[in-house]
Amino acid sequence: MHEVTIDNVSYAYGSHQVLRDITLTAEAGDFICLLGPSGCGKSTLLRLLAGLSLPTSGSITLDGAAISGPGLDRGVVFQDYSLFPWMTAGQNIVLALEQAFPGKSRGEYREAAVGYLELVGLGGASEKLPGQMSGGMRQRAAIARAFAINSPVLLMDEPFGALDAITRAKLQDLLLQLWQQKEGERKTVFFVTHDVEEAILLANRIVVLGLNPGTIKGVFEVDLPRPRIRQELYLRDSFLGLRDRLVTLLHENILSELDEGRIVRSEGDSI
Ligand SMILES: Nc1ncnc2c1ncn2[C@@H]1O[C@H](COP(=O)(O)OP(=O)(O)OP(=O)(O)O)[C@@H](O)[C@H]1O
Ligand SMILES: [Mg+2]
Structure with missing residues (x-):
């Protein structure tokens, strides 16, 4: 449960x-x-x-x-999620693994950490500090960390x-x-x-x-079937129908805010 x-x-x-x-x-x-x-x-x-x-x-x-x-x-990957900046990507994940699964050897943690980094395409970045990585790489390392603790x-x-x-x-x-x-x-x-x-x-x-x-x-x-294949999904009427309903609802939200003056439309804004 x-x-x-x-x-x-x-x-x-x-x-x-x-x-x-x-x-x-x-x-x-x-x-x-x-x-x-x-x-x-x-x-x-x-x-x-x-x-x-x-x-x-x-x-x-x-x-x-x-x-x-x-x-x-609960594993978290947040919008502004940052890794510990003084630790390499690998060390960040080792720390998470040590907390989640205590009692293993240093070598086991290291190996597992590299495995999770490989999963997100960062196999070669294990020794990099967050400051030496791009925003996307940092985000991927944060995702690897969330996957690693297997919450x-x-x-x-x-x-x-x-x-x-x-x-x-x-x-x-x-x-x-x-x-x-x-x-x-x-x-x-x-x-x-x-x-x-x-x-x-x-x-x-x-x-x-x-x-x-x-x-x-x-x-x-x-209720679209899984596994969901992107290219197939985009051709399905039920996908297109749901997309339209969602986009309409999201726009209604924004338009009613505009009507009530909560959002001020500035020149050049397109909604
Ligand atoms: N620490 C804070 N102190 C005061 N107000 C805050 C704080 N954090 C968020 N808010 C306000 O709460 C509201 C909701 O913020 P929140 O970050 O949850 O929105 P969001 O839906 O995640 O937006 P976005 O899609 O831009 O990420 C906003 O009006 C924001 O200004
Ligand atoms: Mg937000």
């Missing part, structure tokens, strides 16, 4: 109400993608799931136990947002491959993205959040 229950959760930064009445259950092995306009509270919700902040009201539980802080049962829950905040299209596609496939491996051992994933097609490719369920305050605007089941 790795069931995550978000029950009537609200969150405010001081007087700024960001999330309101979010209720959502992720069953064990669910792959949930969160979509929504910038500032609607997606990262905030992930921080709550990670235990980095606590809800202002409502509760979040993992297999019935309240989430009260960070834990090795039952994965929290990913736009993990592929800064990557080039080819690396992004490779990592999407890798993530799906890792997630699909064994049906009974699937990780429960919360994945934030701005990319509607990425959400459909990956998710079981897509949750669209609105803005001011962040409430759930819609929940969409994605």
